[in-house]
Amino acid sequence: AQSVTQLGSHVSVSEGALVLLRCNYSSSVPPYLFWYVQYPNQGLQLLLKYTSAATLVKGINGFEAEFKKSETSFHLTKPSAHMSDAAEYFCAVRGNSGNTPLVFGKGTRLSVIA
Amino acid sequence: GAVVSQHPSRVICKSGTSVKIECRSLDFQATTMFWYRQFPKKSLMLMATSNEGSKATYEQGVEKDKFLINHASLTLSTLTVTSAHPEDSSFYICSARPQGAYTEAFFGQGTRLTVV
Numbered sequence: 001a002q003s004v005t006q007l008g009s010h011v012s013v014s015e016g017a018l019v020l021l022r023c024n025y026s027s028s029v030p031p032y033l034f035w036y037v038q039y040p041n042q043g044l045q046l047l048l049k050y051t052s053a054a055t056l057v058k059g060i061n062g063f064e065a066e067f068k069k070s071e072t073s074f075h076l077t078k079p080s081a082h083m084s085d086a087a088e089y090f091c092a093v094r095g096n097s098g099n100t101p102l103v104f105g106k107g108t109r110l111s112v113i114a
Numbered sequence: 115g116a117v118v119s120q121h122p123s124r125v126i127c128k129s130g131t132s133v134k135i136e137c138r139s140l141d142f143q144a145t146t147m148f149w150y151r152q153f154p155k156k157s158l159m160l161m162a163t164s165n166e167g168s169k170a171t172y173e174q175g176v177e178k179d180k181f182l183i184n185h186a187s188l189t190l191s192t193l194t195v196t197s198a199h200p201e202d203s204s205f206y207i208c209s210a211r212p213q214g215a216y217t218e219a220f221f222g223q224g225t226r227l228t229v230v
Contacts, residue, residue: 036221043118043223043224044207045221049217090157099145099146101209101219103160104158106156107157
């Protein structure tokens, strides 16, 4: 079974500041890990994914995440926040075999202050 | 990238009526699609896994007679909310994963259902 814990339901940063959104996972099999972003009343857009290749994954819009097996973490970062980054962010996990669904964390709302 | 189209994006219906939501994979085939429900300021809750040509697999606690899922082709899955009630008001999102080497799922735009 897989599960995801996102620490912090709401994170607020100043424009230009570092963004750090935390995600810890639990998985009984080697995991695939994902970060998705959701804007109000819209579906989810994939930011980046880890699929057992490089542990540091670069995604769209300047985001990146590092898979740390020893810490069971997959935190999302961005060096400099932009106003357009304000949205809801979801970490998700699934097993690395079969056609299994994604299991989502509860989400973290990112606010960017001018 | 792969595109999933969900329709309608917004629907208001009267209590007791049924509503059908469509999920289409526009440029790929998907033997499996997933239906999620999202409550306000909450995460996505998996409702069911829709398999082409066979019965859907529902998650525990999801009423299969209320949320009818049909996956008639490799590009279309539908979710019908039967005898809708105000408590069924929610944001419903479908996702699909292309066959082959894809590891991620692609999501529809979501459907905001309001039952009055």
